[in-house]
């Protein structure tokens with residue numbers, strides 16, 4: 072058994088799922104040959120500072136070239152064939168249909184090889200996002216757990232991709248697909264959080280003399296029913312000489328949220344409010360807009376939500392607007408890719424998409440750069456089946472850089488900060 076076979080077996084045993092692992096035609100063709108990138112100089116576009124490239128050819132070879140060049144990417148997004156059985160997945164030059172009993176096994180083998188190399192193109196702070204639907208979501212999740220490690224699972228985004236009528240399913244209208252996200256190292260990944268606009272949050276409704284520095288506040292019960300700790304269960308003396316306990320009495324299950332020392336600090340620094348209610352005394356923490364519970368300045372931020380809404384119809388309209396014809400089915404909406412790119416804090420993100428299709432990811436990358444004056448770069452790999460790479464992937468992004476007249480006859484300015492190079496993957 073070779074080292075590679077051993078590795079597959081070990082992963083298969085770990086995740087409890089097996090698939091056939093045969094050499095693909097493209098691997099056989101590549102055996103004993105050199106892999107090269109041949110630039111098509113006539114397709115160079117733009118003179119801007121942000122450099123992007125399209126690699127035309129099989130992504131297994133393209134990924135191997137990037138690996139050999141020791142390239143690393145901060146963000147990888149892919150939208151592989153969903154393997155629905157409706158002529159969307161080609162394996163060894165033939166479409167895999169619903170009758171193929173090994174269709175899932177072939178898809179797993181295809182994805183396994185590519186994802187293993189993708190992992191090597193990530194550094195410790197990188198993330199990978201993979202679009203998928205119900206046809207392969209379950210298998211992809213297990214496969215990624217095996218390759219990236221289940222500890223590095225970040226989230227499974229649920230994307231509302233359509234609405235209204237025209238549902239595919241006979242039983243239940245499914246209007247969602249998914250996007251799995253894995254970190255190369257969950258402890259190092261730092262996805263951007265969403266700033267909370269406390270100004271328009273009605274929760275912050277009280278004002279006091281600290282308004283300028285601390286902002287408005289809301290009241291949070293000091294009394295807390297969670298894991299019990301004896302040290303947080305102590306009496307508090309009220310202004311009329313009463314002693315009160317969390318939950319009304321000493322003992323489980325209630326405690327105060329703050330220790331005795333912290334409470335004393337809170338009272339001294341006006342972070343605590345006592346209120347006499349009909350049921351007795353209550354103690355509250357003032358939760359301010361602009362400072363934390365130690366009076367340190369803070370910006371309120373929340374993690375992004377995994378429920379997203381970017382319609383497929385929008386993706387098709389956007390592409391048609393640029394190319395003036397409907398020649399690519401189901402491009403992802405640019406907004407989805409801008410959202411994904413925006414999850415990475417840096418403005419210098421190196422982005423890779425190796426199932427690029429119509430090249431939505433590159434357009435999104437250039438548009439995000441335009442919005443925040445960023446320097447992100449994008450590498451796309453995609454095959455040239457039906458001349459997609461030349462006539463859609465390249466043509467779309469050429470027009471985005473050079474400017475174009477859209478399907479409504481309106482002139483759209485080019486994004487001049489960019490330049491694009493085009494390469495063919497060759498076996499020599």
Ligand SMILES: C[S@@+](CC[C@H](N)C(=O)[O-])C[C@H]1O[C@@H](n2cnc3c(N)ncnc32)[C@H](O)[C@@H]1O
Pocket residue numbers: 128129130131150151152153161401402403404425426427428429430431432452453454456459
């Ligand atoms: C689902 S589409 C991606 C659509 C893309 N996200 C967009 O917004 O346009 C997948 C693309 O990957 C291409 N593809 C499939 N297998 C490939 C392979 N082995 N190497 C390179 N490209 C491949 C397909 O031809 C197709 O264009």
